[in-house]
Amino acid sequence: MKTLNIGIIGLGEIGQGHVDALLQVERANIVAVSDVNETVLDQTAKRLGAAGYKNYEELLAHPGLEAVVVALPDNMHRDACEKAAAAGKHILVEKPIAMNVEDSEAIINAAKAAGVKLMVGFTVRFFPQYAHARQLVQKGELGDIVSIFARRVNVITQPDRIKGRTGVMFFLGVHDFDAMRWVIGSEPVSVYCEAANSVESKYPIENETFSIVRFANGAVGCAHIGWYLPTQHPAGFDFKLDVTGNKGTLNLDMMRQGLEVYTIEGAKYPYMAAPLVAEDRAFVDCVLDDKPSPVSGEDGLVAVRMVNAALESIKTGKVVKL
Numbered sequence: 001m002k003t004l005n006i007g008i009i010g011l012g013e014i015g016q017g018h019v020d021a022l023l024q025v026e027r028a029n030i031v032a033v034s035d036v037n038e039t040v041l042d043q044t045a046k047r048l049g050a051a052g053y054k055n056y057e058e059l060l061a062h063p064g065l066e067a068v069v070v071a072l073p074d075n076m077h078r079d080a081c082e083k084a085a086a087a088g089k090h091i092l093v094e095k096p097i098a099m100n101v102e103d104s105e106a107i108i109n110a111a112k113a114a115g116v117k118l119m120v121g122f123t124v125r126f127f128p129q130y131a132h133a134r135q136l137v138q139k140g141e142l143g144d145i146v147s148i149f150a151r152r153v154n155v156i157t158q159p160d161r162i163k164g165r166t167g168v169m170f171f172l173g174v175h176d177f178d179a180m181r182w183v184i185g186s187e188p189v190s191v192y193c194e195a196a197n198s199v200e201s202k203y204p205i206e207n208e209t210f211s212i213v214r215f216a217n218g219a220v221g222c223a224h225i226g227w228y229l230p231t232q233h234p235a236g237f238d239f240k241l242d243v244t245g246n247k248g249t250l251n252l253d254m255m256r257q258g259l260e261v262y263t264i265e266g267a268k269y270p271y272m273a274a275p276l277v278a279e280d281r282a283f284v285d286c287v288l289d290d291k292p293s294p295v296s297g298e299d300g301l302v303a304v305r306m307v308n309a310a311l312e313s314i315k316t317g318k319v320v321k322l
């Protein structure tokens with residue numbers, strides 16, 4: 001069986017998630033990892049029996065390396081992706097592809113020029129529930145789509161964890177802007193967004209937002225994005241999707257996944273989805289079987305345009321055309 005030799009750049013929260021996910025993907029072979037944090041680097045390299053590089057440019061020269069997962073902070077995606085493409089490596093880059101149009105286009109162009117696959121890590125597309133919702137909508141079971149509502153709310157410790165280096169829109173909102181567009185299969189034409197006062201304003205970033213998105217097919221989308229849940233919350237997140245058409249409606253709730261546990265320590269809704277394994281498998285399959293990227297750089301770019309439109313709308317109080 002042909003396997004894909006992969007390097008993981010960035011071994012933080014999601015980089016470790018990719019390590020665990022790729023270990024479950026039969027045709028994936030993690031050969032090298034990189035992080036500037038030497039403790040994390042050494043522990044992970046030892047655990048995997050893989051080569052460890054503090055400098056990711058050295059990782060890109062690892063013998064036999066074929067592909068990379070870029071799991072660095074958002075503002076470092078461009079440099080790593082351009083260098084990986086120039087070295088001829090296929091790329092799975094975490095969301096958001098970048099934080100502005102120029103960097104996003106530079107990544108897309110670098111991958112095209114090098115003839116390597118480029119996939120953006122929109123993990124939400126790989127939850128079976130979201131994929132099924134999309135299938136139903138695309139099959140016309142709800143009729144013509146009138147509206148779509150998405151909620152993605154995380155625990156209040158999240159901005160502390162990422163040290164306020166980005167706001168909630170690039171961290172979480174980008175997922176739902178992509179998911180809304182993907183589920184209803186229509187392009188966004190305008191965005192209006194209001195930010196509510198944060199429960200805890202430690203960082204000068206947006207923390208809770210309500211965006212209204214107009215789509216080309218006439219549907220209206222609303223995304224409620226925030227990170228205000230108390231740490232005691234039984235799931236640690238609240239993710240929802242409601243789609244309404246002229247023949248029906250669907251409601252998706254990722255918070256309660258069918259199993260609720262109550263003990264003297266409190267309530268717990270265990271997390272049972274494994275979207276990262278499906279996402280990483282889709283990446284490996286697209287490279288080894290030479291299939292189109294399941295989430296293109298252009299998909300990543302549209303979501304970046306939408307987030308930036310929302311951020312501009314918060315500042316100006318105006319509807320922003322895309």
Ligand SMILES: NC(=O)c1ccc[n+]([C@@H]2O[C@H](COP(=O)([O-])OP(=O)(O)OC[C@H]3O[C@@H](n4cnc5c(N)ncnc54)[C@H](O)[C@@H]3O)[C@@H](O)[C@H]2O)c1
Pocket residue numbers: 009010011012013014015034035036037040054055056071072073074076094095096121122123162170171
């Ligand atoms: N798909 C998802 O659901 C999901 C979830 C979380 C984060 N993300 C995305 O993943 C990316 C990383 O986020 P995170 O939460 O894992 O961040 P993190 O801070 O937990 O991890 C980033 C890691 O990169 C390392 N790093 C920094 N500079 C480096 C360099 N020059 N070379 C090598 N390593 C370096 C840091 O030491 C750290 O370990 C972001 O773009 C974020 O938006 C995606």
